[in-house]
Amino acid sequence: MRAFLWCALLLAVLAATVWRLETGTGSFSGDFLSLVGAEASPQSGGADDVEAARHIVAQDAGRAIFLLSGKDRGVVTTAAGDLAQKLLALPGTAGVTSPANQQERLGKLMALYGLYEPGLLAEKDRQALMQGKGEALYQRALQTLFSPEMPVSARSLAADPFFLLPPFLLELAEKAGGGSGIVEKDGLFHAPVYVALRDGTGLAAGQWVSGVSQILAGLDLPDGVSLRRTGQVFFSQAQQVSARLDVQRIGLWASLAIVAMFLLVFRSWVPLLLGLLTVGSGVLAGFASVLFCFSSVHVIALVFGTSLIGMAVDYALHLATVPLPGGDGQARLRRILPGLLLGLVTSVAGFAALAITPAVLLFQIAVFSATGLIAAFLTVFFVGPVLPQRPVRPFWLAAPALAAVERFYERLRLGRRARIAALLVMIAAAALAVMLVRGDDDIRRLGRVDPDLRDEAATISNVLSLGARPFVIRVSGASAEQRLEREEELRAKLAPLIVEGALQGLLSPADFIPSLRRQQQDRALALQALYGPYGDKLAQNLPVPVNGPASAGLAFDGAVRAALPELAALAYDDGSDLVQLRGVSDVARVEAVVRQADYARLIDPVEMISRQLGDYRHKAGFALALTALAALAIATWRYGWFTGLCVCAAPCGAVLAALLGSLLLGVPSNLFTTMALVLVFGVGADYVLFIAESRGVTEGHGTSLAVFLCLLSSLFGFGLLATSSVPLVSDIGSVIALGLVAAWLLAPLMARDTARGGEG
Amino acid sequence: MRNLACLLLLMLIVVAGVNAAHAESPQPGGPRLGADQYLQGDFVMERHLAGFEKPLTSRGHFVVAPASGLLWQTQEPFAGTTILTPSGIDRLDAGGARSHVASGDQFAAIARLIADMLAGDIAALKDGFAISTRQQEGGRWSAVLTPASGNPVAAAVSQLEAEGGQFVSQVKVGRPGGDFDLIALENQSVAALPLPDEAAQFLGKGSN
Numbered sequence: 001m002r003a004f005l006w007c008a009l010l011l012a013v014l015a016a017t018v019w020r021l022e023t024g025t026g027s028f029s030g031d032f033l034s035l036v037g038a039e040a041s042p043q044s045g046g047a048d049d050v051e052a053a054r055h056i057v058a059q060d061a062g063r064a065i066f067l068l069s070g071k072d073r074g075v076v077t078t079a080a081g082d083l084a085q086k087l088l089a090l091p092g093t094a095g096v097t098s099p100a101n102q103q104e105r106l107g108k109l110m111a112l113y114g115l116y117e118p119g120l121l122a123e124k125d126r127q128a129l130m131q132g133k134g135e136a137l138y139q140r141a142l143q144t145l146f147s148p149e150m151p152v153s154a155r156s157l158a159a160d161p162f163f164l165l166p167p168f169l170l171e172l173a174e175k176a177g178g179g180s181g182i183v184e185k186d187g188l189f190h191a192p193v194y195v196a197l198r199d200g201t202g203l204a205a206g207q208w209v210s211g212v213s214q215i216l217a218g219l220d221l222p223d224g225v226s227l228r229r230t231g232q233v234f235f236s237q238a239q240q241v242s243a244r245l246d247v248q249r250i251g252l253w254a255s256l257a258i259v260a261m262f263l264l265v266f267r268s269w270v271p272l273l274l275g276l277l278t279v280g281s282g283v284l285a286g287f288a289s290v291l292f293c294f295s296s297v298h299v300i301a302l303v304f305g306t307s308l309i310g311m312a313v314d315y316a317l318h319l320a321t322v323p324l325p326g327g328d329g330q331a332r333l334r335r336i337l338p339g340l341l342l343g344l345v346t347s348v349a350g351f352a353a354l355a356i357t358p359a360v361l362l363f364q365i366a367v368f369s370a371t372g373l374i375a376a377f378l379t380v381f382f383v384g385p386v387l388p389q390r391p392v393r394p395f396w397l398a399a400p401a402l403a404a405v406e407r408f409y410e411r412l413r414l415g416r417r418a419r420i421a422a423l424l425v426m427i428a429a430a431a432l433a434v435m436l437v438r439g440d441d442d443i444r445r446l447g448r449v450d451p452d453l454r455d456e457a458a459t460i461s462n463v464l465s466l467g468a469r470p471f472v473i474r475v476s477g478a479s480a481e482q483r484l485e486r487e488e489e490l491r492a493k494l495a496p497l498i499v500e501g502a503l504q505g506l507l508s509p510a511d512f513i514p515s516l517r518r519q520q521q522d523r524a525l526a527l528q529a530l531y532g533p534y535g536d537k538l539a540q541n542l543p544v545p546v547n548g549p550a551s552a553g554l555a556f557d558g559a560v561r562a563a564l565p566e567l568a569a570l571a572y573d574d575g576s577d578l579v580q581l582r583g584v585s586d587v588a589r590v591e592a593v594v595r596q597a598d599y600a601r602l603i604d605p606v607e608m609i610s611r612q613l614g615d616y617r618h619k620a621g622f623a624l625a626l627t628a629l630a631a632l633a634i635a636t637w638r639y640g641w642f643t644g645l646c647v648c649a650a651p652c653g654a655v656l657a658a659l660l661g662s663l664l665l666g667v668p669s670n671l672f673t674t675m676a677l678v679l680v681f682g683v684g685a686d687y688v689l690f691i692a693e694s695r696g697v698t699e700g701h702g703t704s705l706a707v708f709l710c711l712l713s714s715l716f717g718f719g720l721l722a723t724s725s726v727p728l729v730s731d732i733g734s735v736i737a738l739g740l741v742a743a744w745l746l747a748p749l750m751a752r753d754t755a756r757g758g759e760g
Numbered sequence: 761m762r763n764l765a766c767l768l769l770l771m772l773i774v775v776a777g778v779n780a781a782h783a784e785s786p787q788p789g790g791p792r793l794g795a796d797q798y799l800q801g802d803f804v805m806e807r808h809l810a811g812f813e814k815p816l817t818s819r820g821h822f823v824v825a826p827a828s829g830l831l832w833q834t835q836e837p838f839a840g841t842t843i844l845t846p847s848g849i850d851r852l853d854a855g856g857a858r859s860h861v862a863s864g865d866q867f868a869a870i871a872r873l874i875a876d877m878l879a880g881d882i883a884a885l886k887d888g889f890a891i892s893t894r895q896q897e898g899g900r901w902s903a904v905l906t907p908a909s910g911n912p913v914a915a916a917v918s919q920l921e922a923e924g925g926q927f928v929s930q931v932k933v934g935r936p937g938g939d940f941d942l943i944a945l946e947n948q949s950v951a952a953l954p955l956p957d958e959a960a961q962f963l964g965k966g967s968n
Binding site: 136139140142143145146147148152153154155157166170541542 | 805807809810812816818832834837838840842851853857859860861935937939941943
């Protein structure tokens with residue numbers, strides 16, 4: 001009856017979960033950045049900086065660049081135009097900018113700025129007027145007036161008789177890095193095609209990249225024209241494909257191996273069914289709990305949570321390996337219940353420690369894993385005993401092997417002094433780990449970079465002077481006007497660095513819309529140095545009167561934002577703007593200049609996110625330490641202080657072995673490998689607790705076999721990850737494989753030799 | 761740079777006229793101005809602005825070479841030179857000071873049209889314009905080009921009207937709002953490259 005009620009409850013949870021997903025009130029999230037820094041940071045401005053970094057990286061994720069190169073300018077331009085048309089027609093493309101469609105863009109800019117010319121001076125015109133060189137601008141106006149390429153109208157003449165707007169727009173294009181213009185370099189013409197995606201993440205991005213691949217496959221490039229592409233979307237998709245293929249391969253082999261293991265050992269589907277029910281119910285409960293707590297389950301939480309719950313298959317294995325003679329299912333359960341409960345409490349305590357960190361990502365993993373593990377335990381508790389009970393019946397080939405392993409395992413015992421020595425060795429190992437292990441949180445090292453894409457990115461970055469990393473400056477200010485004024489001030493401070501080559505260029509909202517103060521100054525300057533002395537002379541050649549500039553300034557409002565989509569990336573919230581830096585070659589000098597302005601902060605998104613991951617790594621490490629303390633408390637309560645210390649030392653030793661072993665293998669210490677250590681600790685604690693609980697009772701042999709089967713299933717499930725081509729995945733696999741083998745060996749060594757109570 | 765497009769369209773008309781002049785049938789797209797030739801002549805440009813009777817009038821000399829670009833030298837009322845090449849537009853003031861006005865890539869599509877036109881490929885113009893031509897007596901002809909929907913040039917040019925015989929004699933560039941430029945071309949001649957030194961210093965020798 002209890003089993004039926006529990007299954008009914010699980011089905012109800014399943015129905016509620018499906019309903020929540022179907023109605024859109026709950027969802028998956030694949031955007032890693034959405035969780036990074038989602039929590040408030042105690043450092044002043046830190047949270048805003050992380051938010052800004054996420055904004056920049058998200059913007060980058062939604063952009064792609066194609067570069068066509070060849071010796072013939074016209075051929076390259078036409079090929080770029082053809083490609084742009086194809087990309088524009090591709091579902092998921094929001095917009096395409098190529099050399100061929102800049103005229104349309106300029107028309108829109110002219111329409112926006114048309115009435116504000118006198119307040120929009122190019123820097124070189126401003127300097128000319130300040131230096132009293134109004135005569136040159138007057139002469140330029142006369143020449144422009146009679147130049148055939150200039151479409152003069154009565155209206156445009158009345159608004160801008162000295163033709164001050166075209167230089168402003170030209171300068172704006174230069175600030176923007178030449179826009180999408182042709183670049184001539186090394187004897188070749190390069191035509192960039194910039195693509196904005198509607199969604200640079202998840203499934204949509206994958207479909208878009210597939211579409212691009214089809215376009216490129218069918219593209220008939222002219223002779224001598226080459227094509228390169230770059231963009232975060234290509235890297236991430238290539239990485240996802242690579243990771244997916246690895247995980248599919250590993251998953252297939254792991255599943256086959258685990259199924260084969262169950263069938264070889266039990267010659268029955270029942271233990272396998274119990275294992276599946278246990279893990280399945282755990283995953284369902286974990287997923288549902290996160291979905292109902294957060295409304296969105298992050299993929300990383302799902303992956304790690306599922307991995308951690310994977311250890312719950314050990315519960316099913318323990319139940320299935322208890323010798324049958326002497327009891328039914330309930331009797332079997334009673335024999336292992338203390339060990340299961342201790343293992344569960346220890347693991348849940350560990351995950352609870354993860355939950356007390358402020359990191360949303362870790363909190364989700366904690367909720368997922370703790371809830372899931374409890375549900376898995378309850379499945380074994382309620383359902384395990386009512387299923388048909390099957391004895392361990394290994395095939396003849398497996399039987400002697402398992403017996404040999406059991407004999408070996410039974411001999412792994414240490415006396416009190418040896419355990420004291422082992423404790424000292426572990427303390428020394430811990431000291432060694434503290435000295436040698438250094439965190440490496442660089443997010444760029446987590447993935448496998450496709451070498452072709454890397455080369456193409458390097459070429460495009462070199463041709464377009466993009467610089468290796470997307471630095472930005474976050475400019476704070478109480479109002480849009482104040483921020484614009486500060487950006488103008490900042491540009492003036494950074495201008496010498498551009499001249500000296502430490503910086504290729506920068507682009508800020510103030511470049512598009514100067515502050516009202518600047519516009520008023522420019523208007524006054526134009527009136528005093530140009531309209532005043534030369535207005536009447538110009539009027540003699542014009543059919544319209546030359547009046548001084550009188551229009552109000554161009555305000556930074558919603559209409560302007562709508563007309564200038566570039567501002568979406570630069571003015572991203574109400575309190576701060578972003579200034580994009582291009583081609584930073586001397587970070588220290590830029591940083592020194594920025595530091596002089598208390599309203600500005602230099603942000604390196606890659607470094608910022610890596611630092612955040614480092615913060616998470618520290619928190620996960622702290623949680624691991626708390627878990628160890630909780631395990632020590634439980635073990636001491638259960639076994640007394642010395643044996644408790646030894647029991648607790650077993651998983652700690654496994655963690656140290658994994659840590660130092662991965663150091664020898666060159667596996668970096670980062671958030672994800674630290675989470676793998678959490679799993680190692682949880683599994684290691686289970687092993688030693690099961691062994692400790694079984695020592696001294698007749699069913700001890702069953703436990704040795706169970707622990708060995710647990711090790712095998714975990715190695716199949718996690719250890720094979722070490723063979724992945726994706727560094728992140730293989731690193732996790734390596735740590736887990738090392739840790740689990742160490743945990744398996746240490747469990748019988750550190751567990752005492754009597755059943756319970758007193759010193760061993 | 762739709763304004764640049766206007767100038768290039770003007771070049772198209774001029775060159776089309778040359779092509780027509782060399783053709784047995786004066787249709788744009790006939791035998792082309794050779795890659796080893798250039799065209800030169802004088803111009804009078806009247807800039808008519810809506811609401812004003814008196815136009816802005818300028819006079820000068822021009823040189824166009826298919827592979828190099830256009831030299832537009834205003835002599836009256838003020839001296840000044842506009843240099844248009846595939847890589848951009850530059851200006852020379854009366855004192856000889858040169859300034860860059862725009863990058864050439866922004867009108868590369870139009871420059872491409874010129875190349876197509878020089879190659880006798882009328883289809884290139886048909887992609888962006890509705891073209892109607894009319895044959896007149898004495899070998900004279902006229903053509904009306906209306907920017908097609910979606911052609912960015914339409915924002916600056918409402919219609920182009922050209923007429924001529926052996927050479928294009930007049931071009932009217934109509935603009936939205938009623939303004940228009942009327943350009944009369946005179947004393948035109950075709951010669952073999954290289955360009956004369958005065959033009960060559962700005963356009964190169966005239967070959968690729």
